[in-house]
Amino acid sequence: MAVPRTYHLVTLGCPKNDVDSEHLERLLTGGELLPVIQPEQADAIIVNTCGFIEQSQAESMGAVQALAAGKREGQTLIVAGCMTQLYGGEVRANVPGVDHVFGVGQWQDVAKLLSVDVTGIHDIPERTAKVVGPSAYLKISDGCEAPCTFCVIPRIKGGLRSAPAGMLVKEAQRLTAAGAKELVLVAQDLTAWGEDLGMPVASGLPGLLRMLSETVGRDVWLRLMYAYPSRVTSELIETMAALPNVVHYLDVPLQHGSEATLRRMKRPHNLEKVHGFIRELRAAMPDIVLRTSFIAGFPGETDEEFEELLGFAREIQFDHAGCFLYSRQQWTGAFEMAAQVPDEVKAERRDRFMQQQQRIAAKKARRFVGKTLEMLVEGEGETEDNTPIVAGRTYREAPEVDGLVFASGNAAPGSKVLVKIEEAGDYDLFGRVVRKK
Numbered sequence: 492m493a494v495p496r497t498y499h500l501v502t503l504g505c506p507k508n509d510v511d512s513e514h515l516e517r518l519l520t521g522g523e524l525l526p527v528i529q530p531e532q533a534d535a536i537i538v539n540t541c542g543f544i545e546q547s548q549a550e551s552m553g554a555v556q557a558l559a560a561g562k563r564e565g566q567t568l569i570v571a572g573c574m575t576q577l578y579g580g581e582v583r584a585n586v587p588g589v590d591h592v593f594g595v596g597q598w599q600d601v602a603k604l605l606s607v608d609v610t611g612i613h614d615i616p617e618r619t620a621k622v623v624g625p626s627a628y629l630k631i632s633d634g635c636e637a638p639c640t641f642c643v644i645p646r647i648k649g650g651l652r653s654a655p656a657g658m659l660v661k662e663a664q665r666l667t668a669a670g671a672k673e674l675v676l677v678a679q680d681l682t683a684w685g686e687d688l689g690m691p692v693a694s695g696l697p698g699l700l701r702m703l704s705e706t707v708g709r710d711v712w713l714r715l716m717y718a719y720p721s722r723v724t725s726e727l728i729e730t731m732a733a734l735p736n737v738v739h740y741l742d743v744p745l746q747h748g749s750e751a752t753l754r755r756m757k758r759p760h761n762l763e764k765v766h767g768f769i770r771e772l773r774a775a776m777p778d779i780v781l782r783t784s785f786i787a788g789f790p791g792e793t794d795e796e797f798e799e800l801l802g803f804a805r806e807i808q809f810d811h812a813g814c815f816l817y818s819r820q821q822w823t824g825a826f827e828m829a830a831q832v833p834d835e836v837k838a839e840r841r842d843r844f845m846q847q848q849q850r851i852a853a854k855k856a857r858r859f860v861g862k863t864l865e866m867l868v869e870g871e872g873e874t875e876d877n878t879p880i881v882a883g884r885t886y887r888e889a890p891e892v893d894g895l896v897f898a899s900g901n902a903a904p905g906s907k908v909l910v911k912i913e914e915a916g917d918y919d920l921f922g923r924v925v926r927k928k
């Protein structure tokens with residue numbers, strides 16, 4: 492292989508994969524490789540795959556097959572990440588044109604393969620950050636120790652590995668210096684941070700938040716994604732409420748609303764405790780916005796259990812909630828479980844959930860009409876009648892998963908403005924810029 496000078500990187504899957512790709516890009520550009528937009532222009536094509544569920548594995552395989560089919564003479568095709576961690580052999584065997592296969596966490600090996608002298612590249616912390624416009628993901632740990640019977644991530648990523656606090660503080664400084672106005676903290680289980688560093692269960696994150704809050708200053712939002720239900724402690728809630736730049740938003744995937752189903756999932760199944768910490772969150776931060784995700788069609792899920800899920804979601808009234816079809820995964824506890832639910836029943840239940848959630852989300856969005864909120868501007872443009880308009884998010888919307896806010900007025904992307912909310916859609920809000928910050 493001639494020494495490559497250009498690369499094209501395709502990243503699939505979740506924000507945590509974005510962060511891994513960011514790490515790889517810093518190694519490659521540190522080795523003076525140039526990124527190119529079109530795969531056909533690149534000496535090396537790299538695919539960072541997702542292996543979470545069947546659907547994402549199929550998407551990853553499709554992307555690899557398409558790139559392999561379009562490969563020209565002399566190009567190198569490298570496939571890495573979560574899917575190849577599980578199915579590397581199958582990818583190599585079934586997709587002619589794939590030259591190299593890597594698993595997760597082998598970014599230095601990929602760079603070395605592309606003739607990058609990684610020993611000469613210092614100060615690139617592994618697995619920590621990705622800048623997306625005025626917002627950046629900060630991945631505080633990788634891997635997971637939880638026994639969830641539907642999840643293949645512990646098989647892909649291994650056990651919990653927390654990034655040291657010092658490295659995260661340095662990374663937060665680098666990102667805010669690079670212009671980030673929001674840091675979105677991500678992990679497989681955000682609330683387990685520090686447990687592998689000897690900290691007591693669920694005690695590390697509040698301390699880390701205090702450090703990051705002081706580091707980035709009150710103008711930079713800190714947003715928490717992927718909390719584990721039994722680790723949403725009073726200390727975490729008090730810390731969120733006390734720190735001026737931690738937005739009153741929490742993503743806590745609950746996965747189901749029936750205790751019987753949660754037991755089979757090996758998930759925290761005491762729903763009274765869930766009601767308890769949500770009451771505590773709402774008491775400490777009355778404007779708290781809650782996101783969660785559920786699974787429809789887990790093995791053994793009866794009509795009654797699914798009705799319990801619908802009832803639970805109606806009771807809690809989440810601002811944002813997703814519902815995914817159960818995906819039967821090799822190497823998971825549920826793979827061999829009896830009473831697998833037919834695909835059409837899964838889909839029918841997921842649709843019923845989303846119809847109910849759309850009504851709840853619309854009602855929750857309406858409570859913001861008449862309010863003035865701080866908005867992080869992510870884009871600007873004009874309406875058909877040439878009215879200047881900006882798009883972005885308030886504390887209520889996480890990047891890439893929640894709705895947006897559209898406001899008439901002028902403001903530069905990356906700036907923060909105050910917006911008077913005048914109208915609410917099912918997921919988006921509409922208003923006008925009343926003041927620039």
Ligand code: SF4
Pocket residue numbers: 635636637638639642643644645679680719
């Ligand atoms: S906590 Fe999340 S990442 Fe960990 S096993 Fe459960 S579902 Fe998977």
